[in-house]
Structure formats: C-alpha cells, structure tokens
Amino acid sequence: MSVNIKSTIFAAAATMIALPAVAEEVNVYSYRQPDLIKPLTDAFTEETGIKVNVAYLEKGMIERLQAEGSRSPADVILTVDISRLAAVVNAGLTQPVESDALNTNVPADFRDPEGHWFGLTTRARIIYASKDRVAEGEVTTYEDLADPKWEGRICTRSGTHAYNVALTSAMLHHHGEAETQAWLEGVKSNLARKPQGNDRAQVKAIWAGECDISVGNTYYMGKMLEDDEQKAWADSVNVIFPTFENGGTHVNVSGVAMTKAAPNKEAALKMMEFLTSPKAQEIYAAANYEYPIAAGTEAIELVQGWGTFEADGVNLMTLAGNRDAALKLIETVDFDG
Known part of the structure; x- marks a missing residue:
C-alpha cells in the first residue's frame, strides 16, 4: 500500500471518528395540538436525550399515512377517541407492540388486545x-x-x-x-x-x-x-x-400507537413506554385536565373537585x-x- 493511499485511509478514518453521533429521534403525528403534548415531549427528551418532532394534523391522518406508505417518517401517532384509534388500526397503518412495561402501565380495558394501541388518559x-x-x-x-x-x-x-x-x-x-x-x-x-x-x-x-x-x-x-x-x-x-x-x-380515551412504517422503531417504543408510565400520565393528565389510568396515579385536585x-x-x-x-x-x- 502506498504512502498516499495510507494517508487517505487514515484521514477518512479520523474524519469518521470526529463526526458527532447522530442523535436519536422520534417522529409523531398528532391530533392533539403541540402545546398540549409539549410538557410530555419535553420530559421525554430530558429523560432519554431522544429528540421529538411533532406534526400536528387537524384531520386526514389516515389519508396521509396511506399516501406516504412505507416511506412515512411517522413513528408514533397520538390521538383521542377510541373510534379514531380503531380506524387507524383497521386501515392497516399500525403494528403490534410487545412490551411488559406497556402491559403493566395500561390496564387491559384501556389497550388493544393485539397490542396495536395503548391508552394514556381518559375523559x-x-x-x-x-x-x-x-x-x-x-x-x-x-x-x-x-x-x-x-x-x-x-x-x-x-x-x-x-x-x-x-x-x-x-x-x-x-x-x-x-x-x-x-x-x-x-x-x-x-x-x-x-x-x-x-x-x-x-x-x-x-x-x-x-x-x-x-x-x-x-x-x-x-x-x-x-x-x-x-x-x-x-x-x-x-x-x-x-x-x-x-x-x-x-368515558373515552386518548391513546398512542406505533405506525407500521416506523423508521425509528426502537426510539418509538421508548417513547410509548415513557408516555404510559405513571409519571408521564400524570403530566399529560394535568396538562389536559384528564384522568390518568396507570395504577397509583391521580387526577389533579381541580379535576377531582368536579366529583367522582x-x-x-x-x-x-x-x-x-x-x-x-x-x-x-x-x-x-x-x-x-
């Protein structure tokens, strides 16, 4: 191997070492406005270092995911109402998730038996x-x-x-x-x-x-x-x-699901597990005046004051x-x- 070739290889290797690692990220399509979920995404990033990109959709989530197909950048969807969650699942746009943490955090009545969606809060x-x-x-x-x-x-x-x-x-x-x-x-x-x-x-x-x-x-x-x-x-x-x-x-539910295409599957799972954790559910419920569903969690005092x-x-x-x-x-x- 010539000196010049060696120098080129070593220079390339040095450049690769010097480059910063690409930060993990997760992309979210949400029917909930960004300001309502910002306390959650901020807490998730602070805890994990994973960047969260949120695209707020007023309508047309299914149509957008269908148009994007396997090239969709979306990893996770956040929405409200069981019919909307079921519609995305029935359109074949989600994938089942197996996680002990998710099953522990979310009671069976508030998650899909096949693991396609998991509840976060109720109203x-x-x-x-x-x-x-x-x-x-x-x-x-x-x-x-x-x-x-x-x-x-x-x-x-x-x-x-x-x-x-x-x-x-x-x-x-x-x-x-x-x-x-x-x-x-x-x-x-x-x-x-x-x-x-x-x-x-x-x-x-x-x-x-x-x-x-x-x-x-x-x-x-x-x-x-x-x-x-x-x-x-x-x-x-x-x-x-x-x-x-x-x-x-x-009662109805707000929930989360992983998209079928999910390019950042590992980060998406981490986010879903975080979102369903008691800590995150209480943050989410407080921000939206809803009821967390994880064991041992409570709604904020104002919400409790409306009655049982x-x-x-x-x-x-x-x-x-x-x-x-x-x-x-x-x-x-x-x-x-």
Missing part, C-alpha cells in the same frame, strides 16, 4: 347544567336527555362528531338499535338550536340563556376556567356525571365496533338537520 362525557335553571337531581342519566321535559333546553355539537358517535355507540351497546334510534329522536326534539360549535360553545350558550343543559367532555371545564373570557361560562354551570340506566358514566364517577364497563373495542351502526342511526334521524 368522561358529562352534562353541563345551568346553576340557575336546572335543579339538583333533575338529570341523572343519558336516557334523561330524551325526556320531553327538556324540549327546547338542550344544546350540543354535531351528532356526527366522534365524541357524540362514541356516546351513541355506548347507547347501542346498552339498549339496542330500536331504543337508541328513539333516544336520538327524543334528544333531537329537545334541542334548543341546530347542532353547532364545539363543547365549549354549548356552555357559552347556557351562560347566554339559549339552553339549559349540554353534553361535553370533562376537560373543557378546565380549559374554560383558565381562560379570562370563558371562566364566566364555566362558572354558570354545574358538572353532572350521568350514567346509563344499566351502566356507568361514558364509576366508569361504564363497556369495552372500548365494543364501542369502536358499534361506530358504523351508530353513525348510520344518527344520519337516519337527521340529527343535525
């Missing part, structure tokens, strides 16, 4: 009721919403929104198709206005005197209380945890399986019409 779908116009005990069940006494007194967002579809899916589980359709027709006849806006908009309508009760997720109370303008809306209502007549309070409830026992995968039938009934009664 209850509650009734917001006017402090001035609704007496204590006047509404206690979801079935009560169809009682004619509420005619012209209920506000709600679109019946086809994922949160209301999940509630209708639970009603189907408890009562079957005929009774659920009758319930939807009864609730529709009690609406004070055409379904519109988000859950907070319904509480604003109660504050403004347009209606007396609405259905919404628990965490919106926390969001309203932290907003100078919306605090007045929150202060005008009581939080009621209704139940099904033969069940408990309807017994979660409905229906398996979340059952709700996901009822989604299409629920949506068909909602459209049959023309709920938003």
Whole structure:
C-alpha cells in the first residue's frame, strides 16, 4: 500500500471518528395540538436525550399515512377517541407492540388486545347544567336527555362528531338499535338550536340563556376556567356525571400507537413506554385536565373537585365496533338537520 493511499485511509478514518453521533429521534403525528403534548415531549427528551418532532394534523391522518406508505417518517401517532384509534388500526397503518412495561402501565380495558394501541388518559362525557335553571337531581342519566321535559333546553355539537358517535355507540351497546334510534329522536326534539360549535360553545350558550343543559367532555371545564373570557361560562354551570340506566358514566380515551412504517422503531417504543408510565400520565393528565389510568396515579385536585364517577364497563373495542351502526342511526334521524 502506498504512502498516499495510507494517508487517505487514515484521514477518512479520523474524519469518521470526529463526526458527532447522530442523535436519536422520534417522529409523531398528532391530533392533539403541540402545546398540549409539549410538557410530555419535553420530559421525554430530558429523560432519554431522544429528540421529538411533532406534526400536528387537524384531520386526514389516515389519508396521509396511506399516501406516504412505507416511506412515512411517522413513528408514533397520538390521538383521542377510541373510534379514531380503531380506524387507524383497521386501515392497516399500525403494528403490534410487545412490551411488559406497556402491559403493566395500561390496564387491559384501556389497550388493544393485539397490542396495536395503548391508552394514556381518559375523559368522561358529562352534562353541563345551568346553576340557575336546572335543579339538583333533575338529570341523572343519558336516557334523561330524551325526556320531553327538556324540549327546547338542550344544546350540543354535531351528532356526527366522534365524541357524540362514541356516546351513541355506548347507547347501542346498552339498549339496542330500536331504543337508541328513539333516544336520538327524543334528544333531537329537545334541542334548543341546530347542532353547532364545539363543547365549549354549548356552555357559552347556557351562560347566554339559549339552553339549559349540554353534553361535553370533562376537560373543557378546565380549559374554560383558565381562560379570562370563558371562566364566566364555566362558572354558570354545574358538572353532572350521568350514567346509563344499566351502566356507568361514558368515558373515552386518548391513546398512542406505533405506525407500521416506523423508521425509528426502537426510539418509538421508548417513547410509548415513557408516555404510559405513571409519571408521564400524570403530566399529560394535568396538562389536559384528564384522568390518568396507570395504577397509583391521580387526577389533579381541580379535576377531582368536579366529583367522582364509576366508569361504564363497556369495552372500548365494543364501542369502536358499534361506530358504523351508530353513525348510520344518527344520519337516519337527521340529527343535525
């Protein structure tokens, strides 16, 4: 070997040694806004040194993952609502994950039996009721919403929104198709206005005197209380945890899954295990006014102050399986019409 060739090889080797190691990273597609998950991603990076890149998607996650195929940069998806989690799984865009840590951190009722998704936090779908116009005990069940006494007194967002579809899916589980359709027709006849806006908009309508009760997720109370303008809306209502007549309070889940393409599989698994840890669940729950599900964890004091409830026992995968039938009934009664 000539001196020049040797010099070239040694120079190349020296350059390789001098180059910094490529930092690990994980890429996240999220239906939750970046500021809501930033406390989590910051804590994960601090603990592991793994950089987190978050792409916030308002809609179209399945379509984007399908278009990207095996070249997708996404490692992990974060979303809310069991139907959305199940839809990504059913589209063949996730992969099963085996992890003792994940199975320990997440109770069986809040994870996919095949390991495709794992729950992080829960929220209850509650009734917001006017402090001035609704007496204590006047509404206690979801079935009560169809009682004619509420005619012209209920506000709600679109019946086809994922949160209301999940509630209708639970009603189907408890009562079957005929009774659920009758319930939807009864609730529709009690609406004070055409379904519109988000859950907070319904509480604003109660504050403004347009209606007396609405259905919404628990965490919106926390969001309203932290907003100078919306605090007045929150202060005008009581939080009621209704139940099904033969069940408990309807809950839904936020969850995480690993994409089928995941280019950074090892880092993705580390992130999933971190996200489901008691420490991370409490961070996530505190940031979003939700309920952590890992053993030994608690919601923050503000959330606990809204009251206690017994979660409905229906398996979340059952709700996901009822989604299409629920949506068909909602459209049959023309709920938003």
